[in-house]
Amino acid sequence: MVVKNMEEWDAFLFPYQQAVSELKIKLRGIKKEFERNRQTAPIEFVTGRVKPVSSIKEKMVRRYISEDRLAQDMEDIAGLRIICPFVDDIYKVVDILRKRGDLNILEERDYVHNAKNSGYRSYHIVFEYGIDLYNGEKSILAEIQIRTLAMNFWATVEHSLGYKHKGEFPDDLKKRLQIAATKTFKLDEDMLKIKDELEYINSSDSNIKDDE
DSSP states (O other): OOOOSHHHHHHHHHHHHHHHHHHHHHHHHHHHHHHHTTOOOSOSEEEEEEOOHHHHHHHHHHTTOOGGGHHHHOTTSEEEEEEESSHHHHHHHHHHHHTOSSOEEEEEEEOSSSOOTTOOOOEEEEEEEEEEETTEEEEEEEEEEEEEHHHHHHHHHHHHHHHHTTTOOOHHHHHHHHHHHHHHHHHHHHHHHHHHHHHHHHHHHHHHHHHO
């Protein structure tokens, strides 16, 4: 499909907007289900967006994507982000998503323990999702990024700095950003250890009381 004007862009992006709206409700529902069952939810919050037309056009140029291949070659026009409290929650969420019948997962990229050169960490899932329109179902590509609160802080600030400075950083600042990313992940690891130790203490106390 070749998109020529804003009216055609609106029509092209409508299924993606529907997908984001539906998936935000469904993914937030996972958290509510855990809370309803009085379990600790592996999800802190969920956000979603449809990529602006200007960003789509910029990425088309940067990635050499033609308009007639846009729906097939750009995976993140519709994007969801799941923010987790702890690193191990990321993989709990991944397992939950793998079991869902409404997501046809095509690709997974683990940048949590295989960070990008910049220091960026997150878990990416590319999938197909079916939208029911009045003239039938339409399948679109979408992406979910799963990361901790700390990872999201670093990625959000780094993206903001990159946007303002067009992605160009002096080498010394790149190094400092990488160091900051390492410290951020160390914080994630420390917080996970604290959580695990608290759970062990609580479990031990419970066992002692049961034996009394």
